[in-house]
Amino acid sequence: xxxxxxxxxxxxxxxxxxxxxxxxxxxxxxxFPKNPRAxxxxxxxxxxxxxxxxxxxERGIVSIAHGPYAVNPAAGGDSxxxxxxxxxxxxxxxxxxxxxxxxxxFGHYKGADPLQGYKNAISWINDVLSRWRGKALILLENxxxxxxxxxxxxxxxxxxxxxxDEPDKVGFCLDSCHLFASGEWxxxxxxxxxxxxxxxxxxxxxxxxxxxxxxxxxxxLKDRHAPIGEGYIGESGxxxxxxxxxxxxxxxxxxxxxxxxxxxxxxxxxxxxWLEETGEAVR
Numbered sequence: 001x002x003x004x005x006x007x008x009x010x011x012x013x014x015x016x017x018x019x020x021x022x023x024x025x026x027x028x029x030x031x032f033p034k035n036p037r038a039x040x041x042x043x044x045x046x047x048x049x050x051x052x053x054x055x056x057x058e059r060g061i062v063s064i065a066h067g068p069y070a071v072n073p074a075a076g077g078d079s080x081x082x083x084x085x086x087x088x089x090x091x092x093x094x095x096x097x098x099x100x101x102x103x104x105x106f107g108h109y110k111g112a113d114p115l116q117g118y119k120n121a122i123s124w125i126n127d128v129l130s131r132w133r134g135k136a137l138i139l140l141e142n143x144x145x146x147x148x149x150x151x152x153x154x155x156x157x158x159x160x161x162x163x164x165d166e167p168d169k170v171g172f173c174l175d176s177c178h179l180f181a182s183g184e185w186x187x188x189x190x191x192x193x194x195x196x197x198x199x200x201x202x203x204x205x206x207x208x209x210x211x212x213x214x215x216x217x218x219x220x221l222k223d224r225h226a227p228i229g230e231g232y233i234g235e236s237g238x239x240x241x242x243x244x245x246x247x248x249x250x251x252x253x254x255x256x257x258x259x260x261x262x263x264x265x266x267x268x269x270x271x272x273x274w275l276e277e278t279g280e281a282v283r
Contacts, residue, residue, distance in 0.1 A: 002275045003062055003251035004211075005029040006264035013045065014052035014097050018061060024265040025272070026061075028251035030103070030208075033065045033093035039082050041089040046096055053098030062251050064139065064173065064208045065094040066103040074107030074150060076120035084128045087138070091128075094136040100207055100251075101137030103173045106151025106160075108143070117150055122163050129166045139173040139207055144223035145182040152182040154193075154202035161205055172205045175255075176241060177212035177226075180233050183219030187232075190240035203246035211252040211271060213238070227256045228267055235274065242278040 005026025010017045014031070021029035034042035056063060067090045071083045090102040109117025125138060140160065143151040151157070161170045179185040185193050197203055213231030215224035229235045241247070252271060259266045 001060075001249050002272060002279070003028040003249065004253075004268055004271050004275060005061075005251065006254040006256075006268060007031065007066070013048045014093075015048055015055055018052050018056050018063065021063075022059065022061060024263050025268045026264075027059070028062045028253055030064050030066055030210075030253040030255070031097075033067070033090045033097075033102070036066065036068045037070070039068055039070050039079075039086045041085055042093070044093050044096070049093060049096035053096065056098055063097060063099040064101060064103055064251065064253065065090055065097070065099050065136075069105070071104055072107040073104065073121040073124040074109040074117035076109075076116070076124070080120070080124050080127070084124060084131075087128050088131060091132055091134060091136045091138075095134040099136060101139040101171060103139045103141050103208070103210075105141050106143050106157065108147040108150050114150060118156075118160065121160055125160070125164045125170065126166075129164070129169045132169065137169055137171045137207060139171045141173045141175055141210070142178050142184075143182065144175075144178040145221040146223050149182075152178070152184055154184075154197040155200050158200040158202045158205065162201075170205070171207035172202065173208045173210060174206050175210035175212060176233060176238070177210070177214045177231075178223060180214045180218050180237075181216060181220050181222055181224075183221075185233075185237075186218050187237065190237065190244075194244055198246070203244075206247065206250060209241075209247065209250055209252045211238075211254050212256055225256050227259070228254070228271055238271075239274055239278045242275050 005028035213226040216222040
């Protein structure tokens with residue numbers, strides 16, 4: 001099944017966010033459970049979240065939540081507990097909305113020993129999941145390399161997942177722009193990346209894709225999203241991504257600039273057409 005949509009606002013509530021996602025042609029969407037610019041805990045409307053879950057379940061619509069940008073699993077120190085409480089709150093909201101999980105950036109470490117950053121990430125994930133009993137997953141997102149090389153490779157993500165206490169509670173959200181900007185995905189060489197990812201068991205953990213073109217070239221280390229087909233990845237590169245058999249049924253969610261009408265409707269329709277055509281071509 002093709003699942004495609006975009007990031008949508010929750011300004012009018014979770015149920016309305018789902019309705020809007022469907023209104024612009026999507027059967028998948030992403031949302032911020034709360035303010036994405038701050039670390040904190042939100043008292044949310046459980047009734048509204050429940051209506052979102054039931055409305056989506058009736059229509060076969062899937063969703064993912066995206067945690068605050070400041071959550072940094074690799075940081076450690078005094079910030080670890082506030083970030084854990086924040087993510088637990090996000091998981092509660094995601095669970096109530098019927099979402100697959102919460103997207104969390106892999107994180108970065110400012111110290112001299114990168115190994116400590118990886119240890120911090122494992123410890124932080126273990127702490128969060130030791131207190132979580134729901135079905136919603138932590139979805140680790142690959143990074144563009146703009147803050148250093150940590151979290152850019154499928155090997156790293158797969159290794160971290162294998163080392164946490166409860167790997168079944170951890171999945172991945174693959175960001176296409178980040179993957180390209182980091183240089184892990186090089187032009188005309190999608191198959192090389194795909195084979196690397198398969199060799200370490202990465203594909204089995206991918207639960208969602210951020211479908212973004214890139215305003216800059218491969219290896220630029222610049223996290224700047226472009227509308228699909230208008231960046232350096234382009235239609236050809238995105239069709240290579242769509243042809244990856246392990247991504248069948250995985251939701252693709254746009255985080256690109258909106259179109260001239262202020263919505264992602266045209267890009268959702270375009271992505272759906274490319275997905276359908278690519279699927280027919282590889283069958």
